[in-house]
Amino acid sequence: MTPKSSNYETMKQAMAQTFSSYDTGAMIEKFHLQHDAAYLYLPLLGRAYRIDRRSGQVSWSDDGFRTSTEADYNVAMTLYDVLCCSEPDCHLAHTWVNVRSLARVQGGTLEKSGDFFQGAGRMFSGKADALARRCQALQGKKLDQGDAAYQLDLLPFLPLQLVFWEADEDFPASLQFFVDRNTLAYMHYETLMFALSHVLDRLQAQA
Incomplete structure (x- = not known):
């Protein structure tokens, strides 16, 4: 169910470039993200993901990032949207x-x-x-x-x-x-x- 066409890949790469223009420090503060100088870290469905702070590339790993795999379109676009485009005061309604x-x-x-x-x-x-x-x-x-x-x-x-x-x-x-x-x-x-x-x-x- 993951889009695989070249058009989707082009869109993902464009969003990666856009991501690099955002203030990652603000993202860290807003969502209390683990981070280092190179990456932001954010699990999705219990799987470890990281976003390169310079290139915007999203990757995942099941071995503590000794090895990593580029994230697919659905995951990458989800993380980009949440981190870059969520409302400033987003919070749960608990409903x-x-x-x-x-x-x-x-x-x-x-x-x-x-x-x-x-x-x-x-x-x-x-x-x-x-x-x-x-x-x-x-x-x-x-x-x-x-x-x-x-x-x-x-x-x-x-x-x-x-x-x-x-x-x-x-x-x-x-x-x-x-x-x-x-x-x-x-x-x-x-x-x-x-x-x-x-x-x-x-x-x-x-x-």
């Missing part, structure tokens, strides 16, 4: 809302994302137990809802919840995402869809 009903989303955007949510449900149809195990592998906190439900830390300061219902005689399988009511103060709606696509990619990748 959960369905992603599809965010008050600030315009109708046309939601219409385009309908297939995304339908596909997410089909992806795990008949696999509630497997979904639960994969959420646990991402350090998810179990919730008492649906057939499988977990809270995940998209970012250390920005959680999300997913709730899965298996299909029955009346309805197809459904995977719904819930986020804090103020999530769009941290990122644009389009970016949130990138982030949710990455969540699904990670869930699919868990053995």
